[in-house]
Amino acid sequence: MTFEHDTFDPEALVPGYHEPVLPEGEPDAATIAASETRTRHWSSEQPGKHVKYGSPEHKSMMCRMFEETFNPYRPSVLKWPTLDEAALHRITSLPIWDIAVQTEGKARLRMAAYARTVADPQMRNALAQNAWEENRHKEVLSKMVRHYGIPLVPEPPYEYPQDPEWAYLVTGYSECIDSFFAFGLFKVAHDSGLFPPELIDTFEPVMQEECRHILLFANWVAWHRRNLNLFQRIAFEWKVFRVWCFLGLERMELAKSLDADGNEQTQDNNFTVTGAQSVTAQDLSVAQLMATCLSENDRRFSGYDPRLLRPTTMPFMVRLALPVLNFFERRKQRKPG
Ligand SMILES: [Fe+2]
Numbered sequence: 001m002t003f004e005h006d007t008f009d010p011e012a013l014v015p016g017y018h019e020p021v022l023p024e025g026e027p028d029a030a031t032i033a034a035s036e037t038r039t040r041h042w043s044s045e046q047p048g049k050h051v052k053y054g055s056p057e058h059k060s061m062m063c064r065m066f067e068e069t070f071n072p073y074r075p076s077v078l079k080w081p082t083l084d085e086a087a088l089h090r091i092t093s094l095p096i097w098d099i100a101v102q103t104e105g106k107a108r109l110r111m112a113a114y115a116r117t118v119a120d121p122q123m124r125n126a127l128a129q130n131a132w133e134e135n136r137h138k139e140v141l142s143k144m145v146r147h148y149g150i151p152l153v154p155e156p157p158y159e160y161p162q163d164p165e166w167a168y169l170v171t172g173y174s175e176c177i178d179s180f181f182a183f184g185l186f187k188v189a190h191d192s193g194l195f196p197p198e199l200i201d202t203f204e205p206v207m208q209e210e211c212r213h214i215l216l217f218a219n220w221v222a223w224h225r226r227n228l229n230l231f232q233r234i235a236f237e238w239k240v241f242r243v244w245c246f247l248g249l250e251r252m253e254l255a256k257s258l259d260a261d262g263n264e265q266t267q268d269n270n271f272t273v274t275g276a277q278s279v280t281a282q283d284l285s286v287a288q289l290m291a292t293c294l295s296e297n298d299r300r301f302s303g304y305d306p307r308l309l310r311p312t313t314m315p316f317m318v319r320l321a322l323p324v325l326n327f328f329e330r331r332k333q334r335k336p337g
């Protein structure tokens, strides 16, 4: 089954799901501020220091977090500031727009396809809502691309996944990797002064939404694996292992094609790692960028109930790598010339 790029109907795809009703018109500053606070801070009234992962309480906690931190912005009323020539060039020449639009296009369908298979109505609804939000990201990007006249290649039709669980795992873990780097890059872009603050503000809800998405995903993985019998669990862990191998290979392939043929590769899936120099005039070392990614990751998750699990793989790996990166950085600085 294939879908054209502008057709996405989560209500038709996911039984029992209803799209949120968004407020009409332009929100005032107080409404935006209230939504911003609500989307970043959430605690459950559930008593106790811990929650048992995989329990109905855990499921209800993550689903309520997702529902109650929803930010009801409407892509059509977002403001696109006028850019001076340099900023416009900086934006239009970022090698990410095709990949970004298509990634959201794939993510919405894969999430909805998996949501459709979930028996639990509360969890199914949360995952369908995540799919809806991916479609909203795609709308935000499409509106921006159109506003600034960024040329895009035609979108390919989106394929309905044959194995929705595999597709959801690939999407979820990809988001965990990409969001970790994107948080750091976004902060670097914010601090660089190279982009108008209004543009940064427009994308801020999208960034925080990705944080909510990977928070939900990390907790879904924990809940799901604890509700499998032994054989299902072994099959699931094997699938997770293969997903990580697939993602590692996919990223290495892209990095290789960039190294060998830098200019040919116009769209860069590894932009989150290689793109810092495009968003700041500062000469930022890899170690500095990674430290920023870590602190931004911690900051973005800090407002949510501490009993919910956070994605751990990327922060763990980067924390391990940082002393090594710092060591090489110091050696480079000591070398004359
Ligand atoms: Fe997204």
Ligand SMILES: [Fe+2]
Binding pocket: 107, 134, 175, 209, 210, 213
């Ligand atoms: Fe997402």
